[in-house]
Amino acid sequence: MAEHKHGSMDIRVQEKTFEGFMKFTVRSVIAIIVVLILLAIVGA
Template identity: 55%
Template sequence: MAEHKHGDMDIDVQTKTFNGFVKATTWCVVAIAFFCLFLAVFAA
């Protein structure tokens, strides 16, 4: 079995994927907040 060296793996793809997920989640939360605010102001 090969020996594992901690911190030796290239994680650029995983880092970019995680950063994209965080950015998309942030934008979705902002969009939902504005939508709720819109409904509270104009649909009452």
């Protein structure tokens, strides 16, 4: 087995993926909240 050295792995791709996931999640939650507020105002 190869020796693993803690902190030596390149994680730029994982960080970029996580950043994109977080942006998508935050935008989705904001959109859902806006839709719920509009539904409450309209009374549907």
